[in-house]
Amino acid sequence: MRHTIQVTVNGQTHRVEVEPRLLLVELIRDVLGLTGTHVGCDTSQCGACTVHVNGEAVKSCTMFAVQADGCEITTVEGLATDEQLHPLQEGFWQEHGLQCGFCTPGIIMAAADLLKRNPDPSEEEIRRALEGNFCRCTGYHNIVRAIRYAAARMRGEAVVPRGEAAPTGAS
Amino acid sequence: MIPQTFEYKKAQTIDEALALLREHGDEAKVLAGGHSLIPLMKLRLSTPELLIDIGGIQELSEIREQDGRIELGALVTHRTIEFSELLKQKCPVLPEAAAQIGDPQVRNKGTIGGSLAHADPAADYPAVVLALDAEIEATGPDGRRTIPVRDFFQGLFTTALRPGELLTRVRVPVMPPRSGAAYLKFPNPASRYAVVGVAAFVKLAPDDTCAEVRIGITGAAAAAFRATEAEKRLVGKTIDDRTLTAALEDMVDPDDLLSDLAATAEYRAHLCHVLTRRALRQAFERAHG
Numbered sequence: 001m002r003h004t005i006q007v008t009v010n011g012q013t014h015r016v017e018v019e020p021r022l023l024l025v026e027l028i029r030d031v032l033g034l035t036g037t038h039v040g041c042d043t044s045q046c047g048a049c050t051v052h053v054n055g056e057a058v059k060s061c062t063m064f065a066v067q068a069d070g071c072e073i074t075t076v077e078g079l080a081t082d083e084q085l086h087p088l089q090e091g092f093w094q095e096h097g098l099q100c101g102f103c104t105p106g107i108i109m110a111a112a113d114l115l116k117r118n119p120d121p122s123e124e125e126i127r128r129a130l131e132g133n134f135c136r137c138t139g140y141h142n143i144v145r146a147i148r149y150a151a152a153r154m155r156g157e158a159v160v161p162r163g164e165a166a167p168t169g170a171s
Numbered sequence: 172m173i174p175q176t177f178e179y180k181k182a183q184t185i186d187e188a189l190a191l192l193r194e195h196g197d198e199a200k201v202l203a204g205g206h207s208l209i210p211l212m213k214l215r216l217s218t219p220e221l222l223i224d225i226g227g228i229q230e231l232s233e234i235r236e237q238d239g240r241i242e243l244g245a246l247v248t249h250r251t252i253e254f255s256e257l258l259k260q261k262c263p264v265l266p267e268a269a270a271q272i273g274d275p276q277v278r279n280k281g282t283i284g285g286s287l288a289h290a291d292p293a294a295d296y297p298a299v300v301l302a303l304d305a306e307i308e309a310t311g312p313d314g315r316r317t318i319p320v321r322d323f324f325q326g327l328f329t330t331a332l333r334p335g336e337l338l339t340r341v342r343v344p345v346m347p348p349r350s351g352a353a354y355l356k357f358p359n360p361a362s363r364y365a366v367v368g369v370a371a372f373v374k375l376a377p378d379d380t381c382a383e384v385r386i387g388i389t390g391a392a393a394a395a396f397r398a399t400e401a402e403k404r405l406v407g408k409t410i411d412d413r414t415l416t417a418a419l420e421d422m423v424d425p426d427d428l429l430s431d432l433a434a435t436a437e438y439r440a441h442l443c444h445v446l447t448r449r450a451l452r453q454a455f456e457r458a459h460g
Contacts, residue, residue: 001178020179020222021212042172044210045362047276056250056279062209063280066179067202067226110275117254131363132274 005069009034010078018065025049025060027068028075036076036105040134047133050106051075057113059132076105079112087153088112088146094161097146099137107133111147119155123148172213181224185231185310185339191223192335193312199223201337203246203285206277231284231339236261240306240342245284253278261345264352264370268299271356273363287323288338290330290394292429293364297324297395299354301387302370305343311336324394350374350383351457353450356390357442359433365390366433367442371450373410375458381405386447391428391439398422398447410455415448422447 002017009032016031028037028051037060040048044062051060052074079086088108091097098104107130114121114129121129126144135143145162152159182188192199200219202208203226211217225231231244234255241262243252252258252269259266272278272286272295286294287307300307300320307318312335323331332338346352356368368389376382384405386398404418423443428436 003179020177021174042213044206044277047274050276057276058280059276062206064179064205064209064222066181067205067224069181113275113279129275132276 003066003069005066007065007068007071007073009073010075016065020064020066022065023061024051024053024058024063024065024068024073027065028060028073034075034077038102038105040102040106045132045134046103046106047110047130048103048106050109050133052109052113055113055116057110074109076108079108086112087150088115090153091146091149092143095142095146095149097138097142098135103133103135103137107135107143111150114147115151115154120151121147174209174212175215175218177212177219178221179224180221181227183227185228185337188223188225188228188337189310189312189335191221192337195221195223196334201225201288204248204280204282205285206273206281207285207289207291225337234258236345239345241345243283243341243343245288245338245340246282247284249273249278249281249283249286250275252283262303262343262352263346264299264303264354264372265343268295268354268368268370271295271354271358271363283341284338287341288330288332290324290328291364292327292393292395293359293362293366293368293390294395295354295356295365295368295389298365298368298370298387298389299352300341300343301395301397302352302354302372302385303343303387304372304385305341307331307338308340308342309333309336310339315339317342321397324396327393329394347374349458349460351454351459353453353457355446355450355453357446367391367439367446369443369446369450371447371454373451373454373458375455376407379459380407380409381455384451386451388423388443388447391423391443393429398443401447405451410451415451419444419447 006015038048040046044059049061126147198220202222202224231246233244249269249272305320352372354370356365370387372385374383384402389395401422408414423440425436425440428439430436
């Protein structure tokens, strides 16, 4: 039997009819056409499919769409506002936090969950918070830098991307 | 990976969930956080005809302190436990263990009730609730009953829950004065499940010897268990190298332990020994404050 569910994704409400076995990630990608959320391992390990459900990072390959009935969902497409990149997106850009980019949306969503709880995480706290996300290209160093960059931006601090000279007068 | 087709019903109350269980029996599975069940369904190792989603039952998401115990609803997530100020103050070993489960995303969805009812031999909580001598509350057609946790884990994925019963709550004691507990695990490098995990609880007597000792072990055997022989040998003693060596000798028999790709039974026995030693030392130090 199919179920009619209502989900709000990136602020837009959708009423959709789903089969119970449809995964949340399949709803997001195949039904709603938001392909920024990726499927990597499909076994709750790699974190590429991470989205926020009611504000918490979850692996959308390990949740049925019917379970999300009535929930608020944010995907990577929902982070930027008015052409303005989210500080995390900016951080990944400035700090070269990606190579192939496949894992990036999931890592950004996991990091966004961390920064809500801990606005000034240490390097070790960032690495621990990324335990559920795999990157097979970068070795994580620039990802950690990107998240520290975003954290500083979100705390309202001036940040200077690596490799760029500090602007005159910056503290 | 696509699970086999199933029907889905959302229970709003415990009674609704029990009625659905009564009606559908063996064909149904209870869905809480889904982080054990959904992966099994995707592999088609589990093919229920009906999922009873209890995720929306509000009263099962609460943590409260009552009569010297802390009661956790079955739906309390690992994340809530990890960050609970009440638990950090009154029973800190539980948040310490919760923080070692899976990864942040898994902890956001996985629940204590789901983990205990699933009884994965390598799950983390079983060791901890055994060391804490916790109680499990099951609710069934005849009402509620309390199961001492030492009777709860019966075998591989097998518990003392009866057909038609729902695990509704877990009760752990508030740590008494001059007591301490610790949970340590040797994680599987890929899955982060415990190859072996050991929780130790120590309560000191006025003369600083051990008045009570409990050791819960997960990952090593088909079901989590208490190392009762070693516990007995430590009562009345202080924890030092010599006492530990004597008390923990042959604490487990490799013939009773699991052997797999991650570790042989002999290696698991070795890990039991090493981790119990470390966990007891930490618990003992914490008991001294």
